[in-house]
Amino acid sequence: MKIGISMRIVTAQDYFETRDAISHDWIDLANRLNASIVLIPNKLEEISELISNLDLMVLSGGEDISDRFTGIADFPTSAINEKEFRDIQEIKIIDICIEKKIPILGVCRGMQVINLYFGGKLRKIDEAKHVAVNHKIDYVKSAAIDTSDLPKTVNSFHKLGISPVDLGQDLFPFAHSGDGLIEALKHKDLGVWGVMWHPERYFEGTFSGEDLFHKIVVQSRRT
Numbered sequence: 402m403k404i405g406i407s408m409r410i411v412t413a414q415d416y417f418e419t420r421d422a423i424s425h426d427w428i429d430l431a432n433r434l435n436a437s438i439v440l441i442p443n444k445l446e447e448i449s450e451l452i453s454n455l456d457l458m459v460l461s462g463g464e465d466i467s468d469r470f471t472g473i474a475d476f477p478t479s480a481i482n483e484k485e486f487r488d489i490q491e492i493k494i495i496d497i498c499i500e501k502k503i504p505i506l507g508v509c510r511g512m513q514v515i516n517l518y519f520g521g522k523l524r525k526i527d528e529a530k531h532v533a534v535n536h537k538i539d540y541v542k543s544a545a546i547d548t549s550d551l552p553k554t555v556n557s558f559h560k561l562g563i564s565p566v567d568l569g570q571d572l573f574p575f576a577h578s579g580d581g582l583i584e585a586l587k588h589k590d591l592g593v594w595g596v597m598w599h600p601e602r603y604f605e606g607t608f609s610g611e612d613l614f615h616k617i618v619v620q621s622r623r624t
Contacts (some may be wrong), residue, residue, distance in 0.1 A: 402436040405455045407491055408462035410443055410484045412551060416618025419483045426601040427461065431443050433611055441483065441494065443486045449497055458498050460491055460511025460557070462599055469501070475574030492518060495593075504592035506614070509559050512586065512595030519588070527560035531581060533558060538584045538598075541575045542602030546587070546594075546620055548575065550612055554600035555584065562597070 408421040421443050431438045440452050446604040452458060467485045476570040489512050498505050513523055530536065534557050540548040565574065567597075578586035585596045594617050600610025 402434055402456045402614070403439065403454060404431060404434075404436050404440045404614075405452055406496075407441050407458075407460050407487070407494060409441060409461070410487050410522055420523075420606040423461070424601065426599075427459075429609055430601045430614075433612070434614060436614075443489065443490045445490075448493065449491070450505060451550075452494065452497050453501060455498075455503050457614065458494060458503055459623075460494065460507040460514055461504065461601075462509035462511065463465060463487075464563070466508070466510060466513055466523075470514075488514070497613055499593070502592065504617055505594065506615055506617055507595035507600070509592075509597055509599060512597055513559075513561060514565070515593060515595045516563050516567065516569045516572065516586070519572055521563065521572065522567040523561040523568030524564060524567060526560065527580065528560055531557045531559050531562065531582075532562045536578055538576045540585075541573075541577075546575060551616075555596075556602055557598060559597055564573060571583075592617075594606075594621075 406423060406427055408423050411420050411422045412451065413420055414530050423440055431590065439455065441451060442447055464484060465483065467488050470488045494513070495505060517523065535554050536557055537554050564582060568574065568583065568586070571589045572586045573589055574583040574586050578584050587594050602612050617619070
């Protein structure tokens with residue numbers, strides 16, 4: 402399996418340059434999957450060849466999405482803040498993957514980007530229920546994925562959420578949290594998926610993501 406992963410934008414202490422970064426948790430997961438990975442830089446303009454032969458593209462978690470990212474057509478292209486390069490790059494990544502029929506998995510922030518891409522919205526949520534905690538989720542029985550061995554308790558690290566009325570066009574939920582927020586979604590026609598938990602993290606005994614990754618790759622090959 403060959404997996405592409407988008408990266409955070411960070412500033413290292415005592416250094417002046419802005420950097421792309423990836424958590425070692427993703428590398429550990431790739432090792433468990435016996436997968437190779439391709440890291441996608443946020444300022445690299447020519448990324449189509451990097452993405453072309455992937456089995457799966459992951460939009461990873463990380464820093465908050467720019468306040469200016471309210472939709473693709475309206476996203477400004479001038480006076481870009483350095484951290485907004487990631488928002489712009491991930492829009493481009495989704496465009497390329499849809500064109501080339503490469504499955505996408507959005508993780509936490511990545512699922513939020515997917516929802517915005519398809520015209521959805523985000524809202525502030527109760528951080529006490531969703532930041533650095535574990536919580537239970539419920540799956541939708543008619544989901545287009547076998548959820549029988551997916552986790553019933555997940556980790557949670559997000560300050561913004563998606564309610565059913567916030568969903569983007571042609572997206573449907575296949576998991577919810579107890580407070581009604583959407584924890585997992587899929588595009589009805591495309592191989593585009595999202596989960597709000599971090600399958601790459603091992604947090605107080607919660608799920609690691611091998612089963613989820615295999616299911617999405619196999620299911621998307623049928624799409």
